[in-house]
Amino acid sequence: MEDKIVQIGKYKVKVIRDACIGAASCIAVSPTVFQLDGENKAVIQEGAMDSEENVLMAAQSCPTKAIVVIDAETGKQVWPE
């Protein structure tokens, strides 16, 4: 299954499902954006809203670097570096 990409502010964000271990640190940092689904994998909420800084922090909190953040304008990957 293709990992879903959601735009939040200037970022495009996706969770690599295969890399997610359900540690839920992303949810602790940004519960409006990330939630666990029935398979204990993080999913991004439809129409998710949060500050760009907080979304990036949530991505950086993930122990397996399962959250990828891309600058939508430049196409550059911001995280993981």
Ligand code: SF4
């Ligand atoms: S922090 Fe990473 S491993 Fe944990 S639920 Fe979020 S995406 Fe998955």
